[in-house]
Amino acid sequence: MFFGKILIMKEIKFSENLKTLRKNKKLSQARLGELLSVDQRTISAWEKGICEPSFEMLARICELFDETFDDILS
Secondary structure, three states: OHHHHHHHHHHHHHHHHHHHHHHHOOOOHHHHHHHHOOOHHHHHHHHHOOOOOOHHHHHHHHHHHOOOHHHHHO
């Protein structure tokens, strides 16, 4: 059960980090969605922690924001 709590914390951190990075770049969810070729609702779901991007999409997010995987996930 402890391991599950660690994963949940990582999910929360990603969603918070994505929202912070997006706002710091003054991007709307819709604009970020356009840049990543996904719907605004997908960005919203990621920021709410409802779902997570694929590994490939996570790599694109890191590239877009010039962040490492470790930075964006922790």
